[in-house]
Amino acid sequence: MTRLWLFTLLIPFSELQAQIAPSRTDTTRQTGLNKRAPESYMRGQVKHVSDFIDRFNNAIKAENGSDNTLRMLFNEDDPRLPGTGRPYQPYASRVNAFIQSVQRGKIMIPKRSTMNAVIGVTVRRDGLPDTLKLHLRKDYTSDSAAYWHIIKVVAPRRLLEEKGNVYKASAPETRVELPPNANEVSFLPLLRGLNDYQSLAPFTHCLECRDKAWQKVENALQSGRMTAETVVSSKIYLTAGDWEMELSEFIREKENSGWLISDLIEKNANEK
């Protein structure tokens, strides 16, 4: 009789055992993935900078292609572009000149070209929020590894105007938030480095880049008075012939979205 009781007690556990360790294939079989066709904006969205470069180069390569493919790489909501109810802006002529120039010259963007960026980083200084602007350049090591480094620092105005000695403060434990698309543009090691090292120095290679603004920010980071929090804006600059394209990320549910041209700079415009 005692043995029967013991057996009865074991019954519920036998069921549990069967549930605990279903194999990977069992798990996969039990529930399927609920998938549907992508919406048009998902296909149209320029998701990564490398995606932008591919689309740009394909538009240039296309024989007998109209300039529409290139025009689609501009932010169509830009009020400076032609559109219903929009007055004419000189920017529209610049866009036309750019398209003609790159199409005529069959100018493509190399995948591994030097790239520039300007990012806005929210910082907390003496407990108050502020914004730090960093100018970055992407270069490659002899082993072809890509890295971003600081070429210019635009310090928050209040920090620049500050006079007198800085006092040492204990650095609070903060977690650096990820910037949008941090992964692709690899700002992550840089952003985290600002807090890990409390210094801009490991990311600033050129000595001439270490000007007064740089030094002010460096002092504030080292003293623990300034901590980086998150990247709130990023602009990428790509060169195509005599032109520099400014790319910004437009997150919206329409085909004309993602990394798009937000401005054009003609490099030799002043010489003409």
Added chain:
Amino acid sequence: MMKYIYLYLFVGLFSGIGQLRAQPEMDEKRLAEFQKLTQQRVNDLQLYISLIADKSLSVEQREQAVELAVSLFEKDYMVNGKRHTPYVQVSRRSGKISSVPVRIYFKNLMNVKFDKVEITYYDAAVVSEFEKGTDGNYHATATYYQQFKGMDKQGNLLYGSRDRKDIRVTAQSAAVYAQAGKEDLKIFFGDITVRDTVPIPGF
């Protein structure tokens, strides 16, 4: 003294470069294969997330799905010589940003208050090209879109949103063919940024 510290930091930052020579060099064809492999991993992750959220499954099965999902991520990874754990960062349209470690994120998904959760993915997962970093690994970004619906017992929609997710992908050198004396890359996920949280129209 400060100069030496900077020098040390500079050397530390690029200490990975020396290791690069030990890494297998990847040609474009091989890296394209890794893009495909990453897409499969994204598919696995999507499946595990669906299982974690599926309240019709047992707690044990869902916990196992959490473990499987976590196994796709780097345990801890080195940045600037310091250990970091992969995080999920959610950026709301309101500008509010919150972030949690991936394991906590999946555990939270298990315990959402809704009686039924429906997660839909779109056939639009894209992986950017892999690029070599100074840490000696190859990096890319995988992007996909997800629709989330939380419902009550009657199937009434209580919450709905559509997100874009960007995952940092690292291809690390690993002796996966150790027996053959070859090294290859192994795919791991890093941080995820969840953006573009759009309320479902009509809700």
